[in-house]
Amino acid sequence: MxxxxxxxxxxxxxxxxxxxxxxxxxxxxxxxxxxxxxxxxxxxxxxxxxxxxxxxxxFGYPLEEIRQWLLIYEKEGTVAQMRAWITMADRQLTELAEQRAQLEEAMQELKRLRDDTADELHRREG
Missing domain, CATH: 1.10.1660.10 (Multidrug-efflux Transporter Regulator; Chain: A; Domain 2)
Incomplete structure (x- = not known):
């Protein structure tokens, strides 16, 4: 078959x-x-x-990093690829955590500015 x-x-x-x-x-x-x-x-x-x-x-990996990871399997086999994956995943988890912290900070600042503007608008209309 x-x-x-x-x-x-x-x-x-x-x-x-x-x-x-x-x-x-x-x-x-x-x-x-x-x-x-x-x-x-x-x-x-x-x-x-x-x-x-x-x-x-x-998960946010660049295509070149994915390509290199796939080549590891062809050249070195599954165990080497699994080791590389763990290293890549640890690095990406750190990067994503940093991005999340930056995003949360930006959201808090935007909300604060939005609320300040809404308060100012309310005072002027009010």
Whole structure:
């Protein structure tokens, strides 16, 4: 029994990405579909890689870091990739915590300014 393969259009639909995004991921060598003439087919390897790419993007990783991480699996195997993932995750968790703190600070300042402006408006109208 042959492995399941998706066409270009099916791959876009499955992962809810634009054709441009999918072509770009191929261009930067994140994905390497099989080709039959001009037709591209994505097998289990490419489907799994796309899942990992999108998960990485969701967590805020740059595409180059995702590409390097995927290369670790090909060159060094699963254990090395898992070690690299832990390091990457620790670094990203720190970065996200810093971003959250900055966002909370900005929201508090904006709320304070909004409330001050609303108070001033109320005094002037009032």
């Amino acid at each position: 042959s492995q399941p393969r998706l066409s270009f259009k099916e791959m876009c639909a499955k992962f809810d990405v634009t054709p441009r995004t999918l072509r770009y991921y191929e261009y930067i060598e994140l994905l390497q579909p099989e080709r039959e003439g001009r037709t591209r087919f994505y097998g289990p390897r490419e489907i799994a890689r796309m899942t990992l790419i999108l998960r990485g993007r969701k």
